[in-house]
Amino acid sequence: MYIAISAQYQGGGFKGSVRNFANYLEKENEGKTPEEQEHFFNQFENSVEVEQVIQDIDGNTAKLAKEEPKFYSMVVSPAHRELRHIGNDLEKLREYTRELMKDYAESFNREPKKTVDDIKYYAKIEYERFYKETDKKIQENQAYANKIMELKKEIRQIERGEEIGSVDRLKLRIVKLEREAPHQKNGKRIVNGMKKEGHQTHIHIIVSRRDMTNSYSLSPGSKYRASETDLNGKDVKRGFNRDKFFKAAEKTFDKKFEYNRNFVESYQGKNLYAKDPKKFFAVMAGLPTTEKQVAFKLLRKSRVQIPSIPTNKAQLAFKAFMKLKRGIEKSLGSGGIEI
Structure with a gap:
């Protein structure tokens, strides 16, 4: 499970309407019949028009300063598994979203305790993802793309009579480079803008910075973790407990759908790796045989080269760990939970 929360940000500040973002989330509905379209939903409604989303979010910004975000964007991306x-x-994803937003509300450190009834949000499910310049596969194909561009430029120069050479020979070199690129889809080099393969279903959630009554602020990006502060001689709770939310997000999915989460894909595992990689590797090697096999399989699917590893914790070789360290880090990063 990958969850990312980001604040509204436009042109150097937190200004403007949610309109552009909400309209952007309508892109997959283009060319589809009303029955085929996916609509926004919230805790109680299954179909909300985009104009209603814009009106509700833009109209819920009382007392927010210009330098403060008016809403947050949350992306929930379940792993292929x-x-x-x-x-x-x-x-089931709609059901999960509604349960997840209960966890979100309960992660605010406030008195009285917050519930999902305090949260103004709208969510939308999307099916597709497209490769972009920051994707690893695009970056690793870039050297081949650059050479192909140079060859195509040479071909144009020859065709205009500016250079002398064999166009056919250059075209053959381009074909060869296209085939040699490390990342392919259906026999073609993966390029920027190409649709990603496999299940790519994910959920976009627009969350208002203000509560449902437009009376107070609820910021998941608060610099304050769950804590208390003195305000006019009174102890006041504040902050958002990120760890609590991340753990709850997994627990809710696993319990609701009876999902047996492996240590490698768990928040606990990712958190342990970030704090103590050697201990993470020791725990992984000490998993029951079946779980360990699944863990290694998940890493291999992430293109991690795994050497022969002793199963006895006392025999763990530091050299073997260092070989795995970089690959495991990439694997965890691709499926982690972030804010």
């Missing part, structure tokens, strides 16, 4: 487990069922 999680999507397969629930059959990529959109109704």
Whole structure:
């Protein structure tokens, strides 16, 4: 499970309407019949028009300063293994979103305790993702893309009579480079803008910075973790407990759908690796045989080269750990939970 929360940000500040973002989330509905379209939903409604989303979010910004975000964007991306487990069922994802937003509300350190009834949000499910310049596969294909561009430039120069050479020979070199690029899809080099393969279903959530009554602020990006402060001689709770939210996000999915989460894909495992990689590797090697096999399989699917590893913790070789360290780090990063 990958969850990312980011604040509204436009042109150097937190200004403007949610309109552009909400309209952007309508892109997958283009060319589809009303029955085929995916609509915004919230805790109680299954189909909300985009204009209603814009009106509600833009109208819920009382007392927010210009330098403060008016809303937050949350992206919830279940891993391929999680999507397969629930059959990529959109109704189950809607159910999960509504349970997740309960966890979100309960992660605010406030008195009285916050519930999902205090949160103004709208969510939308998308099916597709497209490769972009920051993707690893695009970056690793870039050297081949650059050479192909140079060859195409040479061809144009020859065709205009500016250079002398064999166009056919250059075209053959381009074909060869296209085939040699390390990342391919259906026999073609993966390029920027190409649709990603496999299940890519994910959920976008627009969350208002203000509560449902537009009376007070609820910021998941607060610099204050769950803590208390003195305000006019009174202890006041503040902050957002990120660890609590991340753990709850996994627990809710696992309990609701009876999902058996492996240590490698768990928040606990990712957190342990970030704090103590050697201990992470020792725990992984000490997992029961079946779980360990699944863990290694998950890492291999992430293109990690795994050497022969002793199963006895006392025999763990530091050299073997260092070989795995970089690959495991990349694997965890691709499926982690971030804010």
